[in-house]
Amino acid sequence: MAADTSHHIIGLIPSRWGSSRFPGKPLHPIAGKPLVQHVWERVCRCSRLDAIAIATDDQRIFDAAVSFGARAIMTSPDHPSGSDRLAEAVRSFPAATHVVNIQGDEPLIDPALIDRLAEALVSDEALSMATVACPISAREDLDNPNIVKVALARNGDALYFSRSVIPYARHPRVAPPLRHLGIYAYRRDFLENYVRWAPTPLEQTESLEQLRALENGARIRVILTDHVSVGVDTPEQAEQVEQILLNIH
Structure with missing residues (x-):
């Protein structure tokens, strides 16, 4: 966690169920864990973030996030852009001075x-x-x-x-x-x-x-x-990421 008290930096991971090519992608299992959990665990290794949360408009993703220990924020499904969803989610962090928007489909993010x-x-x-x-x-x-x-x-x-x-x-x-x-x-x-x-x-x-x-x-x-980092847009890419993760471990 960050030691600088002059800034309060939060990391937000947007996660939506809907996807024309890959419905339910955030909860797709990869090496025994949902895709979004891999992203969250990577982000938890950051040293400059004071708080981390998953922002979603789907109850299934919300419940899964809570089950593996993440903070989850429910947002409106009607936002015209990801930035609007981010702006709604950041209201849950009154002390935040800066926010990092981390793609929810990159389980190998550095x-x-x-x-x-x-x-x-x-x-x-x-x-x-x-x-x-x-x-x-x-x-x-x-x-x-x-x-x-x-x-x-x-x-x-x-x-x-x-x-x-x-x-x-x-x-x-x-x-x-x-x-x-x-x-x-x-x-x-x-x-x-x-x-x-x-x-x-x-x-x-x-x-x-x-x-x-x-x-x-x-x-x-x-x-x-x-x-x-390798993003996941299709089931085939999820399989590729799984092989990478299994080889790492």
């Missing part, structure tokens, strides 16, 4: 990466958000619109996020393009304002919610990593 993300945000009061990116090495990833790219300023802040290749390489690249990874940290006061803002033109064009922050002048710090 706790040290979460700590680095939290530290990056609290170390600069001018930042509104922080997130993570890694180098892209595969050509097919550059052309995949489902893999979001990010371009950075020299200070590490995000200049733009896009489903297209950015920057365009008219000349040989001097650095690899970067893939955005969907883990975020927010200042609490910024998050509460952010969800009240209307969707913005670039956000709607790219279908990327984080562009709303940039279009409103917010600073998003991007930390770099070589670690890309």
